[in-house]
Amino acid sequence: MDAHGLWAKVKATTEPRTKARLIFAMSIRSILLVSFAVVFIGGLSAVFGPDNSGLAVAGFCILLGIKHVPYGYRATDSVIALAFVLAAMVCGGLAAQAWPPVPCLMVNFLLITVILILVADEPLMGNAGLYVFGYLFVSQTPVNGEALASRCVxxxxxxxxxxxxxxxxxxxxxxxxxxxxxxxxFSVSSAKGLWQIRLSAGVAMALLIGELAGLPRGVWVGYACMSVLLPFGEAGTSLPMRALQRIGGVVVGSLLYAGFSLVVPAGSRILFGPIAGICMGFSSKYMVNNALNCFGALLLAESVYGVSGSVTLRIYDNMIGVLFAVCCTVLFSLLERHASSDEAPATNRTKPSTNI
Structure with missing residues (x-):
């Protein structure tokens, strides 16, 4: 069970010993997950090089998710689809390294769309965010030479x-x-198909914006856009609130990181990642998770941009990504309404009565 399920059980019981047992279980679960992440990602990064740690992270996420959420079709066929997904992550990095921004836009759009069709048959299960995150992490950290060969292996x-x-x-x-x-x-006229196209187009365009604007860590723009565009169906009606929670979480998490960095020596900040990961095991709130995610992201960026530069960049990139996601959603909503209004007269002519 995840944090949502465990907290629901905690709130549902009035027995103190049962509450304590569930909270203890949540603690053990969180510690074990973070420990496994350290061993899995650290071990693979040591063998295949730190430049391929992004693929190790993506593989870790897929490994945890795939045990619970299938793709919705025969398992043997799903294995073939998984091969394409991992190949797309590697090929996306090759395109990002060798091609200009506009061709990369088309590559990212096509590859993300196909990935979503293959793995996100049930959007509410969360597969979409997991695999798009993995694609972004890997494709936006391109490698060549021996590192590329190691990535393929x-x-x-x-x-x-x-x-x-x-x-x-x-x-x-x-x-x-x-x-x-x-x-x-797959159909672009279905609600799921429109959602898949909106998500893939929004993320691909967000990456293009980051590239054309010359933004350092432009992938953060893509992450923010993806996070806001992910909700499907009824969950999508709270877009403004989700956008505010994304920005709020990033601002709070970034400022907390800056504050802790003032009192924690640089050599000890490596613990920020595991501690934040353990804390996420207790969180069922979107905004809180975003705040905690900042610690790992800023820890990686600090060595390049410093603490203040990383915090400023984190907030700035996320604001751009969230704003673009909102604009993208509004634009797609207008296009959907326009298409529906154009089809309505023809539908009325061919089916004058719904009681036939």
Whole structure:
């Protein structure tokens, strides 16, 4: 169970010993997850190089998610789809390194769209954010030479590991649904299809904005845009609140990082990441999670931009990403309404009565 489920059980019980047991379980769960992350990501980064730590992080997220959330079609076909997803992450990095911004826009849009079609059949399960995050993390840290060869080997290793978990956990499910059925079912006129296109187009455009504006850590613009565009269905109605929570979490988390950096020696700040990760194990709030995420992001950026520069950049990039996500949502809403109004007369002509 995640923090949402455990807190719901804590609130539902009136027995003190049961509350204590659930909170203890939440603590153990959080500590074990962070410990596994340190071993998994640290070990792979040591073997395949620090330049490939992004792919190790993406693989860690996929490994944890895929045990709970299948893709919605036959497991053997899902293994093929997973191979494409990991290959897309690697190829996105090649495009980012070799191609101009506008062609990269098209590559990012196409690859993210296909990834969403392959893995996000049920958007409410959260797969979309996990895989788009992984794509951004890997593609926006391109490598070449020996590091690229190591990245390909690591991608193969992660595919084997995640495929083994996928087959073990979901073998026998969705036997009558094949990969080609999922691809054929995609439609830009459906609510899910429109959401997938909006998300992929918004994230790709956000990356382009960061690139054209010459923003350091422009990928933060993409993360912020993705985070705001993720909600699907009824959850999407709270867009203004989600945008405010994203900005609020980033501002609070960045300022807290700056404050702690004044009293914590530079050599001890490496602990910020694990401590924030453990704290996230207790959080079920979107804004709180955003604040805690700042510690890991700023810890990586501090060595390049310093504390004050990293904090300023974090807030600035996120404000741009959130503002663009809001504008993107408004634009897509207008286009959807315009398309619906254009189709309405034709629909009325062909179906004059709904009671037939």
């Amino acid at each position: 690591l991608a193969l290793l992660l595919w084997l590991a995640c495929s083994a978990v996928l087959l073990h956990k979901h073998h026998g499910k969705f036997q009558n649904v094949r990969l080609h059925d999922m691809l054929a079912a």
